[in-house]
Amino acid sequence: MDASVSSSSNLDIAGALASIVGANACLSAPADVEPYVTDYRKIYKGRAAAVVFPSTTGEVSRVMAWCHAHDVVVVPQGGNTSLMGGAVPDARGGNVIVLSLARMKQxxxxxxxxxxxxxxxxxxxxxxxxxxxxxxxxxxxxxxxxxxxxxxxxxxxxxxxxxxxxxxxxxxxxxxxxxxxxxxxxxxxxxxxxxxxxxxxxxxxxxxxxxxxxxxxxxxxxxxxLPRARSVALVAVSDPAAAVSLLQAAKEAAGQAVTAFELISAPAMKLVREYLGGVASPLSANPAWMVLVELTSGGAQEALDAQLQQVLEDGFERGLVQDAAVAASLSDVEAFWRLREEISDAQTRTGGSIKCDVSVPLSRIAQFVAEASAKVLEVAPQARMVIYGHMGDGNVHFNPLRPADVPAREFLDTHYEAVSHAVDGLAHSYGGSISAEHGIGVAKRDDMRRYKGAVELELMQQVKRALDPKNLLNPGKVLA
Structure with a gap:
């Protein structure tokens, strides 16, 4: 039998749940179940007796009540885009279903x-x-x-x-x-x-x-x-310290108009440009560090453009800005943002990325990036330093990537533990977090125990026991 379907129970799980949601909204054939038990990055693969698609809150309630009465594990799933393995069941099988919310789209x-x-x-x-x-x-x-x-x-x-x-x-x-x-x-x-x-x-x-x-x-x-005006620029800076200073200057000059401030390293830009078919860089050279800056407002476009221009001119005068490309049209805005937004998918498709989604206080980002880079290169000297993220809120996606000539599995097996522990440990020592926005799932579950205090972990366990005493809802995620 296919690994995605469990045969360890005589319960007719699919039949019982089909009577609640309808036969067409309950999958149990191995080929149909397969996509829902494999995570987005193809790293985690589990087993489930069925995938259930309720269309109303009432149906979700009835499915959960039946599963609770029969000790059936339920793994909720949205778009299955988790990077931490949090939305698929584990490989043990048994009485397990995936509950997809895909039909509840009103x-x-x-x-x-x-x-x-x-x-x-x-x-x-x-x-x-x-x-x-x-x-x-x-x-x-x-x-x-x-x-x-x-x-x-x-x-x-x-x-x-x-x-x-x-x-x-x-x-x-x-x-x-x-x-x-x-x-x-x-x-x-x-x-x-x-x-x-x-x-x-x-x-x-x-x-x-x-x-x-x-x-x-x-x-x-x-x-x-809804903003009426939007101004965007891709800016070359010498290093993350200059980026932090430019952000502070932008906030002082433009205040709440500063909507996004995204850091991009040269390896990250190179990777995404190759992934997108060799698209040209908006900048004339290949700077070591870049920031994508966006201002938005409800005022006139001309006034916002002038505000961004002033930020850049002041940055040039202070030595914070080395080069800048300002979007001249909506198509330029979309092209600039595509370079930033496709970095994650470029890594996933390339394979062999060690994803460290960390946050540190903004005042310590530059020091963190420098020290973390040095630590990683000591362990994996040939790694491509794909570093990018939401500098404005202290969130850095610090994702060392395998060398082009090293298989993904070999790189991960050799370096994953040492690299992730070095980066996460450093972030924690700076008063940061090992998960800024991707969650814990399975990938960070055991690591979290290194950094959470005993009281904090116990409080989390108490909340879990209070709401889910049978441990039937997405077990093994977040907490062991």
Whole structure:
């Protein structure tokens, strides 16, 4: 039998759940199950008796109640874009299902007076942003996988992305959630209130919990005014220290207009340009470090362009800017951003990337990058230093990549543990985090125990036991 299907139980799991969601919404054939038990990076592969696609919160509730009564493990899944193996079951098999939210893709309400968007969890980020824009509003979460990732998954990992500097991450963008608990009970917190001091803020339990405490089925999202002006430049800087200084200067000059400030190393730019078929660089040379700067506002385009130009001119005068290419059209803006947003996929397709998604205080980023680079090159001298990320909020994707002539598996087997421990340990020593926005999943689960305090871990375990005493909801993720 195919590894993706378990035969260890006599329970007719697929049959029972098909009676709830419908025969066409429950997959059990090996070939049909396969894509849902293999993670995005093709590193983690598990086993499941069925993949279930409920279309309503009521169906999710009934599925969860049945699974709870029969001790069936449930692994919630959105767009299956997790980089940490958090959305697929493990390889042990047994009574396990994947519960996909893909059919729950309705935009439930748009309130332009209250500036809220209410959606089911299976709505893709792209669809949520489009619904907001159709109403003349902005939902500002912006990540490279927006066409396939889903709002439920964004919530479960507390997604960040490229606009956190101005708008915050997913915790900051949600007013209310609806979630189904492991035993099938429904937590109804779909409230579009910006002030509600009636006890504990329970929605925060589900945001960032990676589907281990409950399954988010709907959410009320904050909307913002839709910017009328957008100015973007790709800027060459000498090093990350100069980038930090330029960011401070930009914030002083432009304030809240500074929406994104993305750091890109030369190896990262080289990789993505090759991946995209050898596209030309907007810059005349090949600088060691670059930043992608974006300003947005509700004012006139000419005024914003002048503001960006002033930031760049001041940067040149202070020796912070070496070269700059300013987007002259919407197509330029899209081309510049494509270079940044496709870096992650370029690594995945290349294979052999050690993903260290860390954050450190902004004041220590330059020192961290220099020291971490030195530590990695001591261990893996030929590694390509693919370093990029959201400098504006202290999040660095520090992802050493295999040399072109070394097989991916060989590089990972040889260097993964030493490199990840060196980078994560250094981030922790700087008062940072080993996971800024990708979550913990399986990949960082054991490492997290190195850095979390005993009290913090015990509190997390107590919350898990309180909500999921049978440990049936996404077990083995986040907590061992």
């Amino acid at each position: 935009v439930l309400a748009v309130d332009v007076v209250n500036d809220t968007l209410t959606v089911q969890a299976g709505v893709t980020l792209h669809a949520a942003r489009a619904a907001a824009e159709e109403a003349g509003r902005l939902f500002p979460l912006r990540i490279g996988s927006e066409g396939s990732c889903q709002i439920g998954g964004n919530l479960s990992t507390n997604a960040g992305g490229t606009a956190v500097l101005r708008y915050g991450n997913m915790r900051d963008l949600v007013l209310g959630v609806e979630a189904v608990l492991p035993d099938g009970r429904i937590y109804d917190g779909l409230r579009g209130l910006r002030k509600d001091n009636t006890g504990y803020d329970l929605k925060q339990l589900f945001i960032g919990s990676e589907g281990t405490l409950g399954i988010v089925t709907a959410a009320v999202l904050k909307l913002m005014p």
